[in-house]
Amino acid sequence: MQVKAKLYPKEAARLLREHPGVREAVTGATLHFEANRKRAYQEIDAEIWRERARRVKDHLLTHLDHYLELAEKRLQEKGVRVYWAEGPEEAHRILREIVARHGVKRAVKAKSMLTEELGVNPLLESLGVEVYETDLGEYLIQLLGEPPSHIVGPAIHLALSDIQRLFHGRFGTPLDASPEALAAVARKVLREAFLTADLGISGANFLVAETGTLALMENEGNIRLSTSLPRVHVAFVGIEKLLPRFADLALFLPLTARAATGQRLSTYVSLIQGPAKEGEEGPKEVHVVLVDHGRTTLLHDPEAWEVLRCLRCGACLNACPVYRQTGGHPYGYVYSGPIGAVLDPGLLGLEDTYPLPYASTLCGACYEACPVKIPIPKLLLTWRKRAVERGLAPTWERGAIQAFSKVMQSPSLYRFFSKALRGLPLPQDLLPLLKAWTEGRGPLRPSPKPFHQLWQELKE
Amino acid sequence: MDAKSRILSRIRHALKGMPKALLPEHPHPALAQDPAELFLKRLAENGAEGHLVDKEGARKLLADLAQGLPGAAYGKGVPDAFRLLPELPPEEAPLGVSRALFAVAETGTVALSSEDGRRVQLLPPVHLVLVEEEKVYPSLLEAFLDLKSFPSAIGLHSGPSKSADIGQVMVKGVHGPGRLVVAVLQGSW
Ligand code: SF4
Numbered sequence: 105m106q107v108k109a110k111l112y113p114k115e116a117a118r119l120l121r122e123h124p125g126v127r128e129a130v131t132g133a134t135l136h137f138e139a140n141r142k143r144a145y146q147e148i149d150a151e152i153w154r155e156r157a158r159r160v161k162d163h164l165l166t167h168l169d170h171y172l173e174l175a176e177k178r179l180q181e182k183g184v185r186v187y188w189a190e191g192p193e194e195a196h197r198i199l200r201e202i203v204a205r206h207g208v209k210r211a212v213k214a215k216s217m218l219t220e221e222l223g224v225n226p227l228l229e230s231l232g233v234e235v236y237e238t239d240l241g242e243y244l245i246q247l248l249g250e251p252p253s254h255i256v257g258p259a260i261h262l263a264l265s266d267i268q269r270l271f272h273g274r275f276g277t278p279l280d281a282s283p284e285a286l287a288a289v290a291r292k293v294l295r296e297a298f299l300t301a302d303l304g305i306s307g308a309n310f311l312v313a314e315t316g317t318l319a320l321m322e323n324e325g326n327i328r329l330s331t332s333l334p335r336v337h338v339a340f341v342g343i344e345k346l347l348p349r350f351a352d353l354a355l356f357l358p359l360t361a362r363a364a365t366g367q368r369l370s371t372y373v374s375l376i377q378g379p380a381k382e383g384e385e386g387p388k389e390v391h392v393v394l395v396d397h398g399r400t401t402l403l404h405d406p407e408a409w410e411v412l413r414c415l416r417c418g419a420c421l422n423a424c425p426v427y428r429q430t431g432g433h434p435y436g437y438v439y440s441g442p443i444g445a446v447l448d449p450g451l452l453g454l455e456d457t458y459p460l461p462y463a464s465t466l467c468g469a470c471y472e473a474c475p476v477k478i479p480i481p482k483l484l485l486t487w488r489k490r491a492v493e494r495g496l497a498p499t500w501e502r503g504a505i506q507a508f509s510k511v512m513q514s515p516s517l518y519r520f521f522s523k524a525l526r527g528l529p530l531p532q533d534l535l536p537l538l539k540a541w542t543e544g545r546g547p548l549r550p551s552p553k554p555f556h557q558l559w560q561e562l563k564e
Numbered sequence: 565m566d567a568k569s570r571i572l573s574r575i576r577h578a579l580k581g582m583p584k585a586l587l588p589e590h591p592h593p594a595l596a597q598d599p600a601e602l603f604l605k606r607l608a609e610n611g612a613e614g615h616l617v618d619k620e621g622a623r624k625l626l627a628d629l630a631q632g633l634p635g636a637a638y639g640k641g642v643p644d645a646f647r648l649l650p651e652l653p654p655e656e657a658p659l660g661v662s663r664a665l666f667a668v669a670e671t672g673t674v675a676l677s678s679e680d681g682r683r684v685q686l687l688p689p690v691h692l693v694l695v696e697e698e699k700v701y702p703s704l705l706e707a708f709l710d711l712k713s714f715p716s717a718i719g720l721h722s723g724p725s726k727s728a729d730i731g732q733v734m735v736k737g738v739h740g741p742g743r744l745v746v747a748v749l750q751g752s753w
Contacts, residue, residue: 129732132732133732136732152591156588156591159585159586159587159588160587160588162585163584163585163586163587163588165585166579166582166583166584166585167579167584168575168579169572169575169576169579172571172572172575173572182716187567188566188567188568188571189567190567190570190571194567238739239729240727240729240730240738241727241729244729244730257728257729258729259729260732262731263731264730264731264733265731267730267731283730283731283733283735284735286730287727287730287735287738290738291737291738291739294739295739298739299655315714317714323725323726323727324725324726324727324738324739324740325686325725325738325739325740325741326738326739328682328685328686328719328740329686329739329740331717332678332682332683332686332717333682333683343571343575348587349587349590350708350711351590351705351708351709352590353704353708354590354703354704354705354707354708354709355590355705357704357720358671358704367722368606368610368670368671368672368722369671369672369673369704369720369722370722371610371721371722371723371724371725371726371740372719372720372721372722372725372740373719373720374717374718374719375714375717375718375719375720376716376717377714377715377716377717377718378716379716380678380716381679381716384678384679384716385678385681385682385683386678386682386716386717394571396567396571396574400571400574400575400578403574403575403578403579404574404577404578406582409578
């Protein structure tokens, strides 16, 4: 996927200006998810669950070479073909060969963030393969030609009226069609695709090393169908997705579900051990592609590697007051919100992503929500510090911060500037700091009285 | 060097000198009350229907579900006693009947094996699952620790297919069955 993270501040302002409905849709959806997560955490001893999950993942990551080789061995024993890919180039080569060998004409895809990273859909389309995203939300944004705006709810930025308009143009449904009616139309199209596709493509929530089990979570049934009906199944798995033992799933499946949607378990879990046996329904071939794409670079980074514990549950997005304003699109890459702000610089390099660690108030809500206790606020500060050290942060910022701290430390200077700025017509376009703010927003309007004066009056 | 050796050698390099984290033991499962009862409660909370039935009750349940239907699709492990309706392919059947490997009370889950047939579990709009009472585990952990043979795929189903992707409104039966009914079978079969 093309990376546009550098444009974050501009894109965020533009989105708020041009698509004001997005804020409402995203806020509504994320607050709903967040309330469900909180309720679901309260039902269990969340601190114990999260701590145990953190420790299992840390063990896994500090023995990653061992577990990767074990997983490969177990998968191969069950007749699964295993490949290793550094990034998109190799992943594409592997997929191209499979498509050619099986004469694939139609593919059904289960939502996977890694395949977004790798640009699997554009590749398949260039090979003349008809690709159907089968998660309902993912199908909607595929029709619109948009990237996902949330890890778990890729279409949460769309209001019902957006979808009614889309389906009206596409399938001729009435403009006031109910969600049930719209879902029924999508179901029909996609059912046909499931029954006729040659290839099913998925990611994986987990890959158990001990047994070579792929675990996939969902609520619609599209992943079960994508991995059951076509004769070939290809799963792309990030190398950090492993778990040591099968029984670890008893912790990670429900914990992920609680963090993501507040459910005790997602409606469907697929536990895949290999291709169908003689006389059994299911794919005749299962291929697993183990993908690095920046993960080993992160593992090398003692100040940033903890982000590799991430389960992609989206809980930090739902908890984030900054993400809530815009949804994921302005972040300019597959991963948005708090996790994107600390993962994207690690995967892609800070040069292309340096505004993202600033897209946070450091309130800490993301850390409280995270099921594997990734210290996101600490990592945000690490990346900000590096951005400053490498001179990536705008030069005016350093001067402005220095001047600001001088003023803030001296009551007399503070009073002077607070009066002076209040009296002046603001030179909005002269100061770059103000320009970055005012571009795409209304003018700054200082309150008539300074805060310390209001505070005095209030006390009296 | 191929991709595998490159990736593994980078990992080994990164891990050199890094303290190794210990793998925590699995927790002790909590003492269970009556798992079948909890299972039925959780199923209901998940939007599915559960019934604790003896042989007679099971047949009655099936007869109720089958009323007015032209046929049903059956999993391989479904006993003859439950094949009341003519068999239809899962693509066409209005009802699918499966036999579960096991069930889990704490999450309200039935575990379905690929050996029983995958299409019958997914394609018909209504899914009836049979599970013996003694196969209801209190927790996921106990069920997973006990699992000895692994079919090519296990599906854990905990309710009807659902999605809130269209305007945050919950819709059932998006891809999988919109109705899940579980019969917990008492006594011997
Ligand atoms: S960082 Fe934590 S909360 Fe955010 S997606 Fe990853 S696991 Fe979930």
